[in-house]
Amino acid sequence: MPFLTPPIRYYQRRMTTQDGLNASSLPHFINSLSGASPFLGDTKQETLANVSAVNYEFEEEYFSNTSALAKDFIRRLLVKDPKKRMTIQDSLQHPWIKPKDTQQALSRKASAVNMEKFKKFAARKKWKQSVRLISLCQRLSRSFLSRSNMSVARSDDTLDEEDSFVMKAIVHAINDDNVPGLQHLLGSLSSYDVNQPNKHGTPPLLIAAGCGNIQILQLLIKRGSRIDVQDKGGSNAIYWASRHGHVDTLKFLHENKCPLDVKDKSGETALHVAARYGHADVVQLLCSFGSNPNFQDKEEETPLHCAAWHGYYSVAKALCETGCNVNIKNREGETPLLTASARGYHDIVECLAEHGADLNACDKDGHIALHLAVRRCQMEVIHTLISQGCSVDFQDRHGNTPLHVACKDGNVPIVVALCEAGCNLDLSNKYGRTPLHLAANNGILDVVRYLCLTGANVEALTSDGKTAEDLAKSEQHEHVAGLLTRLRKDTHRGLFIQQLRPTQNLQPRIKLKLFGHSGSGKTTLVESLKCGLLRSFFRRRRPRLSSTNSTRFPPSPLASKPTVSVSINNLYPGCENVSVRSRSMMFEPGLTKGMLEVFGAPAHHPHCSADDQSTKAIDIQNAYLNGVGDFSVWEFSGNPVYFCCYDYFAANDPTSIHAIVFSLEEPYEIQLNQVIFWLSFLKSLVPVEEPIAFGGKLKNPLRVVLVATHADIMNVPRPAGGEFGYDKDTSLLKEIRNRFGNDLHISNKLFVLDAGASGSKDMKVLRNHLQEIRSQIVSVCPPMTHLCEKIISTLPSWRKLNGPNQLMSLQQFVYDVQDQLNPLASEADLRHIAQQLHSVGETVYRSVFRDPEEVVVSRTEQ
Incomplete structure (x- = not known):
């Protein structure tokens, strides 16, 4: 001071x-x-x-x-x-x-x-305070001796000071639950009025009720405290105990006839304050005592309003179960349902609806609960109200429905929810404006697109005779006006809508990805799987060279001829000295078989030990595998120089089959290490997603098939007309499944075969297994849409137009489709189609360099 x-x-x-x-x-x-x-x-x-x-x-x-x-x-x-x-x-x-x-x-x-x-000075100040306190105690003691008429000569100020000192001692004893100390103090103050309040206007009994000590309450009542005493705000002991949640204290006060429904100066009862502080057990107890749950304070709010405002579900449920009136309105005309809806407490909304709340009760502005939930973007409340049967076409005093509000605010998910609930798309407000008019006037393209897709009338007129297109043009929203112009004719819009609807056509193909080191026989295996009966007969007659010779004695690099593909040096001048990592996202069109080459293999690279016929980068081809079905076959080269870019193109794709091919010509330890290498690579592609099952098993693991080749060269035993019997297949599978069983879906069988024998029994077993996996994957893939089929047929022309660089952002892809093919296709629709194109092998859809922006990479023309 x-x-x-x-x-x-x-x-x-x-x-x-x-x-x-x-x-x-x-x-x-x-x-x-x-x-x-x-x-x-x-x-x-x-x-x-x-x-x-x-x-x-x-x-x-x-x-x-x-x-x-x-x-x-x-x-x-x-x-x-x-x-x-x-x-x-x-x-x-x-x-x-x-x-x-x-x-x-x-x-x-x-x-x-x-x-x-x-x-x-500070020390003297403290000393003076101590002396003053001691003096007060001495004067207080002297006053206790004269019990006749308390006629001790003192000023009013001294009296106040002494009373303040005693009150402080009493309050401290109550707060510390010091029953013996308080009893001793009050025993020394036989004539002290324990009903007088402190400087804040609160009597000791109310402080004790707030602290919840029943012994102190008993002591104060025994010393003359009135059970119905109130503070300066009009609150009594039950109010104080209710605010602090003391159930046993409330029982004691009720047994001692403390008034139950006393209102304070703001009109609140103990039930109000218990609801506001979330004490559900106190609310239940007060209601069992007979407290009236329908009392309103000066704002005309009931305890249920308080619970709905603060989001105390247990309190709201307790009040509803006591039979309170759930439709009482406060001064603003809001029922508890409107309050809970605006605040976003969907559980309370559901509870109120189940106990008979009027879902269409409106406030002073004519807003029902759905209006308020839409304005506050309370999505869960919106779904709850709709499921409970709330009117989705209720108009406020301006004639606006919840859809008007959502379209004006531009909230697409809410617009979708209301339209799916069957709301009227063309209902006009008092100014003759439909939801489409409001969305067009505010330039909200996504909402306009969805309303048109759902069937809104694009020719509807406002009170002054303007269409949605006119409003968009007047506000210079050219993108919205252009969309509405293209949709003037109903036939065009009907065609666009039809393109977005799923058909009965299943996904035509999936991807088969082959991984393995050089010389493992991936290319031979693919050609054998493609062979029919007649072709396999001639293929069986063709002599095959031992892969051992071609691997151990490769042709001289100086004598090798250039490949058909254009080299990276010619396609990208100036990139001759660029490092492997920096060129990992470059790719060039294959001129013969759809080769997706990340970069040309260096002519004298020490790792390039394979012959000139080995796969370069990633070989992609659409092929029909005889007896299996249509596939987009992606063969990844075994040359280590290309490994650095594979994670960009292999991607996390649970709709693909991943074949790990290894040669039996290698020692068992090398076979195992090669398989572990490729499985570790596939595992690194899979992000961890919830929920994770027991043992860390992922929700959508990649499908993996293990294929061992060159069984004929290694003279693996095979009974007449039977399958090859590899003696280490069980141990290899056990080791692999122990390591990767929770991360990848690995087939239970190791397929040991001669990659060149397309008609062998081992090859037929592999075909049957691939056909089974393909059927399982296709059955869970979403059906095709006409728009997806249209995009697939349009991709060749786009590839020719864009040249070798087929990389674009998802936003650019969305813009191109909307501009050239279907203006009603939303980003969500095209994101789904991009995933489908990725699944069938037409594009690569993923983020690049961990950028959150998705990128569509269209593979080159076959």
Whole structure:
């Protein structure tokens, strides 16, 4: 209190030109000069009055060593009128701060600031307080001895001070649950009125009820506390106990006949405050006592309004189960349902609806709960209200339905939910505007597109005869106006809508990805799977060279002929010295078989030990595998120079079959290491998604088939007309499944075969297995749409138009489709179609370099 300045005491605003009195350090500065405050009075009230009146005195006891210059400096600062007060600039020029002569400087030095005096002042202050407290206790003790008429000569101020001291002791004892101490204190105060309130207007009984100590309540009641005593706000003991959630205390008070439904000055009862603080057990108890749950406060709100506002479901449920009126309106015309809907508490909305709340009750503006939920974007509440049967076409006083509100705000998910609930798309408000008019006027293209797709009338007129297209043009929303122009004819719109509807056609093909080191026989295996009966007969007659010879004795790099594909140096001039990682996203069109080459293999690379016929980068072809079905076959080269880019094109694709091919010519340890290498690569492509099953098993693991080739060369035993019998297949499968069984869906059988024998029994078993997996995958893939089929037929022309660079962002892909094929296709529709195109092998759809923006890479023309 002594450290307040008059401007702070009177809440005066600070001057643009700051003055010294507004400085927060001034009071501390004065005390540091003398160890005392010139405003200090005998009581806090007197000190505050001195500060307010700028009434101060330099007592000789404390300011005897303070120089005249310092006192003059203080007097010039302690001026109530800011205009007459010394400014900071004047303060800095004052002789006490900046002496003008030698005498002033010596005077200032002789009266230097002494922090020891400040410490002594604080110690003296504490000592005075202690002496004052002891004196009060002595006077209080003397007053206890004279019990006749309490006629001890004292002033009113002293009485107040003594009462305040006793009250503090009582309150401290109650807060500390000090029953013996309080009992001893009250035993010494036989004539003390325990019903008198403290300085905040709260009697001890209410404080004890808030603390919840029944023993203290019993003691206070025994000493004369009235059970119905109230604080200055009109609250009683049950109100206080309810606010703090003391159930046992409430039972005690009720047994002692404490009034139940007393209203405070704001009109609230104990049930209101229990609901507002979320004490469901207290609410249940009060209702069992017979408390009225329908009482309204001055805002005409019931306890159910309080629970709905704060989102206490258990409280709302307890009130509903007691049979309260769930449709009472407050001063704003809101029922608890409207309150809960606006605040987004869908569980309370559902509870109120189940207990008979009027779903179409409206407030003063004619808004029902659905209006408020839509305006606040409370999606869960919207679904709850719709499922409970709320009217989706209710119009407020301006004639706006919830769909009008959603279209004006541009919230597409809410528009979709309302349209799926069967709302009227063409209902006009009082100004003749439909939801489409509002969306077009505000330039919300996605909402306009969805309304047109759902069947909104694009030719509807407003009260002044304007269409949605006219409104869009007047507001210069050209993208919206262009869309509406293309949809004028119903035949065109019907065709666009039909393109987006799913057909009965299943996905035509899926991807078969083959991984394996060089020389493992991937290309031979693909050609064998493609062979029919007649072709396999001639293929069986054709002599095959041992892969061992071609691997161990490759042709000289100097004698090798250039491949058919254009080299990266010719396609991308200046990239000859670019590192492998920096060129990992480049690719060139294959001129013969649809080769997706990330970059040309270096002519003299030490890893290029395979012959000239080995696969370069990724070989992609659409092929019919005899007896299996249509596939987009992606053969990944075994040359290590290409490995750095495979994660961009292999991608996480659970709709593909991944074949790991390895050669039996290698030692068992190398076979195992090669399989582990490729399976680890596939595992790295799969992101962790919830939910994760027991043991860390993923929700959508990749399908993997293990194929061992060159069984004929290694003379693997095979019975007549039977299958090859590899003696280590069980141990290899066990090792692989132990490592990757929870991360990948690995087939239970290891397929050991001769990759060149297309008609062998081993090949037939593999075909049957691939056909089974393909059927399982296609059955869960969504059916094709006419738009997806249209895009597939259009892709060749786009590839020719765009040249070798087939990379585009998803946004560009969406724009191209909407601009050239179907303006009603939304981004969500085209995102789904991009996934489907990725699944059938027409594009690669994924993010690049961990960028959140998706990218569509169209593979090159076959």
